[in-house]
Amino acid sequence: MSTFSADQLAQLEQQAIELPSWAFGNSGTRFKVFATPGTPRDPYEKIADAAQVQKFTALAPTVALHIPWDKVDSYDDLRAHAEGLGVQLGTINSNTFQDDDYKFGALTHEDAAVRRKAIDHHLECIDIMHATGSRDLKIWLAEGSNYPGQADLRGRQDRLQESLQEIYARLGDEQRLVLEYKFFEPAFYHTDVPDWGTSYAQVAALGDKAMVCLDTGHHAPGTNIEFIVMQLLRLGKLGSFDFNSRFYADDDLIVGAADPFQLFRILYEVIRGGGLNNPDVAFMLDQCHNVEDKVPGQIRSVLNVQEMTARALVVDGEALSSAQRSGDVLEANRIFMDAFYTDVRPALAEWRESRGLPADPMAAFAASGYLQQIAADRVGGVQAGWGA
Amino acid sequence: MSTFSADQLAQLEQQAIELPSWAFGNSGTRFKVFATPGTPRDPYEKIADAAQVQKFTALAPTVALHIPWDKVDSYDDLRAHAEGLGVQLGTINSNTFQDDDYKFGALTHEDAAVRRKAIDHHLECIDIMHATGSRDLKIWLAEGSNYPGQADLRGRQDRLQESLQEIYARLGDEQRLVLEYKFFEPAFYHTDVPDWGTSYAQVAALGDKAMVCLDTGHHAPGTNIEFIVMQLLRLGKLGSFDFNSRFYADDDLIVGAADPFQLFRILYEVIRGGGLNNPDVAFMLDQCHNVEDKVPGQIRSVLNVQEMTARALVVDGEALSSAQRSGDVLEANRIFMDAFYTDVRPALAEWRESRGLPADPMAAFAASGYLQQIAADRVGGVQAGWGA
Amino acid sequence: MSTFSADQLAQLEQQAIELPSWAFGNSGTRFKVFATPGTPRDPYEKIADAAQVQKFTALAPTVALHIPWDKVDSYDDLRAHAEGLGVQLGTINSNTFQDDDYKFGALTHEDAAVRRKAIDHHLECIDIMHATGSRDLKIWLAEGSNYPGQADLRGRQDRLQESLQEIYARLGDEQRLVLEYKFFEPAFYHTDVPDWGTSYAQVAALGDKAMVCLDTGHHAPGTNIEFIVMQLLRLGKLGSFDFNSRFYADDDLIVGAADPFQLFRILYEVIRGGGLNNPDVAFMLDQCHNVEDKVPGQIRSVLNVQEMTARALVVDGEALSSAQRSGDVLEANRIFMDAFYTDVRPALAEWRESRGLPADPMAAFAASGYLQQIAADRVGGVQAGWGA
């Protein structure tokens, strides 16, 4: 196991990637949501599926919830259910995009009554956070407009800040608000939090407990995402990651699937900036498994992050720094690429086994018969999905 | 009315833009479909709405149908209904994206049984075309894959050609097949007909009755669409337009809303290449009115096309040609922009009135009370929408 | 002249757009710089050309200089020359991209000696600003890297801040530093100030006299630029504009040429946010006239800004606000587009004449014979150009 040093193994052992409960429900495009047998019908079943990922990888100890999709009568009960399966409840995600009242905005709406409703929803989420023991409230705003002239961009920005202040004021001492930005969709002309700069300006005006959430799929074509990672770490405002990958828009593909080298560069900057296993920076997935199986899709995803973190850890930092200082472009690039091209998989498999985990989590999960079991068991009821 | 010559008015008078029946049903994003009172509940109501657009503009004499969304027991009856309202049935659009069997393809599927089903669907569409009196079968394929390695790109392309040949063979003498291309979505890694080159190569291999359909929203960022218009007209393969506009992806906004100057350039090349009022080139809308009212959204759209066609018609072709020949960049651009900046709206309003049409179709429609009427009448039943 | 109110005319009368001296020199692409007869051979001739733009439009009272391209023995003499021609010297632009020492950076370089040289260059620029009476020091950094691993992104960002602090400390009380951002080019992997967020974070850390410069051609494809205008005005950090337009990358075309509607939207947000004729916000051109004549290219450019400002001024703000509040998407868009489609040119021509200016500045300049005169006069010597 000479591929990794003891320190590197310690880093890998601490790594934790939160899973989104909604990744286990059906998802799709505006054209079609394909159905899958065994899809969870309630939050309990979603957590059961998530626990499988943790069982086979030890990489995913927590599960994020989406409110109202994951509302239950007793969060104590849900929490006990999760803990019984070996996982914890994590980030609470609010939802202001699936109510007809929010057609023209929520926290930014012209109408104070709609803003009130949206703010109250977030206050309810904070109440739930106390019940679930969650630290982070994640806010992704679907707000924006489709046509030039439709909306007053400036007024909306001011109202957004006011609404966020009211939500922020309710946070407990140990709680945080993370504000996600997104380039476009579902709005097609303007989006109220379209870029990291806007998210940063908004959270900086709130205070220390407000941070930026970076979703790797939410940028303009060609954006150097690792640069933003570096900058937000430098500014002390990188609160969390939503991992996924994309070729075109917000495709929500498996992290690392579209551009593995980009994921490597991102994780390198995470390490370079002190963001790995730093409690300030939460890592989670936010993906849609439209055409692939969902539980193994999540297993594949956390393994992709683990493998790429391992590659980023083996960059020879001293040699790289020396080549950079001397302006040796080809040598610096060679050192960087050498780590990327290193096949860390055999060493990781061996290390997993040494910890009592399957060497090949994908194969072990497939052999477990879990998918067949849930397909047989989960008959009747309504499958969970976006909008369910 | 000195803005337009008699010849230009004759061109404008002939202009016809087909409406899609589905524009009148609810549509949305993967996140939410907002509901609208008065939304049609069946094909008859969609056609009634479309007829309003024709009534107030005289620009939209035909309505395209989508199969199976618009399947009815008697197409003779539907046709009579349409003609009673002053419109004709137009292009038939097939649908191979809303059946679980098509998760991994339809005309390109690895499994011959799925291909058979998809081909048969198109043969049924041709049968319906005979019943409706339609000339064009429009094929947009949602087929593709989400992950590298998932699909055999080459094999799919070959199977696509085979499937299309079987469909093509069934066309009547006066019928045509138009093949639409799209950059991405719903597939996020590869799309089987992603660009005009692929559509062109596929239809060229079929024969004279197969043409390319250009949807203005289906290109990579930065693509010079009017160049493709020019090229397809030059190659004799521009079969039809799907008009809409976009800022980002396939936003399906009102045509001309996002970049009016681009629409001007496109219509200029249509005229330059002999595509205006040329029976070989069909013009239709393909939009989603997610947040705006649907009937006036369609009225606004056909007016946008009309107004921009009028601007493109007043380009001083001789002066432009002379400036181009002499390499006078600023003068050539000035002549081109002069037409774009000409406010043709007053002259068009006057001309509309001279033909017994309302000077301001949007205001006249709003004053008609139609939206209020259908909101009151269309109660009960299921609103039509994508996937309905 | 009923198109404009007295207040609108007052706004238009105050409008001033600074010209860049380098727009009058030859420019081109990496493939070829085409030569033009009459191209200036020194800063005096560039200013003479710029003065022509002011003479025919009264829109361009100041000229920005580029150091070292515009270094002269006596800035007093250059200033007198300018004033004698009816223009003032304006913004000073530094240059850290044309010296072999800056191959791997300037203000961010690993080597303290190179940083020293780059900082000293900026201190010299500030000295020149005192001589020329300039208020603004504009810094565009060409710094970045071409290959992943080549550079330490984080270290460079920190060094940038240190270098800027030293420059900032030298500013006089009435002087400002504006920091430009650019998506990419000439660096092709990372750029040290790639987006408005980075520029904002850097200048916010400096102090009140540091502002962001927004170049309209320096964004990722699809970026909503007017949103950034709104946000920077809201944050009080929009220091200046570099106007130009682009279809693809940083094409540096004539402002308004590629997407006139985008320019309209930008100017609307300038007005909405109080940025028009606000001393905090400087407007200038930054374009390359690669294939068109340079002096008329600049005249066309300032006219484009003027015409589009006039269109943005005639937006019916009250009606728009009312439509926005009531969620009437189509009406709000109609009001917005109505202003854009209004042909303000006749009223502007009439107004120009009323002020003793030519109704058609392009035609008047062409008739003046100036281009023929300079082609005849400026023989011998070396034409100025990028890198000259």
Next chain:
Amino acid sequence: MSTFSADQLAQLEQQAIELPSWAFGNSGTRFKVFATPGTPRDPYEKIADAAQVQKFTALAPTVALHIPWDKVDSYDDLRAHAEGLGVQLGTINSNTFQDDDYKFGALTHEDAAVRRKAIDHHLECIDIMHATGSRDLKIWLAEGSNYPGQADLRGRQDRLQESLQEIYARLGDEQRLVLEYKFFEPAFYHTDVPDWGTSYAQVAALGDKAMVCLDTGHHAPGTNIEFIVMQLLRLGKLGSFDFNSRFYADDDLIVGAADPFQLFRILYEVIRGGGLNNPDVAFMLDQCHNVEDKVPGQIRSVLNVQEMTARALVVDGEALSSAQRSGDVLEANRIFMDAFYTDVRPALAEWRESRGLPADPMAAFAASGYLQQIAADRVGGVQAGWGA
């Protein structure tokens, strides 16, 4: 050496990647061309540098020439020089972008005299091909326009075909014409051959000896390049590759540097479509080493292609095909990625040594002292570069 089968090694042994003579000269951006000691001063020195790449890798047996940059008095002499150094002269590249006459076009120009000059240049290139023994004439056209209205798109397309026909008619029986397309630059509004569809339509109208050249950096953002590779191979029209990589525009970086996984996918489709070691498909580099050393930059590039070809060769085709047929998305993707993540470098190093080549060509070249030698020898004279 169990990583590769005998058949795979045979494929790797046949692999040949042509080098461009201009890669050894200075290159840069419109902002600056940085100078490098030892840069060649004439075609003979460029070929000497190219021969070093072949010497250390056995991957680059031929050198492409650019006319007029590489014009010499005696091509026999140049050929003998090359052969003495162990390389052959290869593709001839024409140049119609560095003459003032071509400001508004060459093969497409409105003026017949300019077209004549451009056609004659290509006829001269064919004469040179006979002297050098070259098979391919590669045509990249910088032609286009910067402003809407500036040019008559349709007329230019027709003139392009006429000009190409005259050039095509002069080709010898064994000679070919390959037509390169490019999305944009140096023209910024329209480019006359902007996409593969246009190149395909143009060469298809010429005949069997005309083919498409695919430059990997010449596409719109997000374009699926391997799809185009597949399609052109399917249509029998993929004549040659220009390898390089890009993050943004036509950055001309080292092939594989920006997105190694994309290079893998491209090479997989080359193999899948029978394009590897197929005489119809020529492979060459077309890069600019703006900031890195040029000879090792080329060595790195051919090694990148070799290593990625090796990865693409080890895809388990049967297993992949089976997973694709059964719709097992995750398994198909796993098989594909497994090859990509395989570290082929040790086996390639061993194999190189077995053939008498250095295991590490980069290190061996660095140790050779060649760069130091040419820096010392090549003093005086003018360094070659774009525009030289």
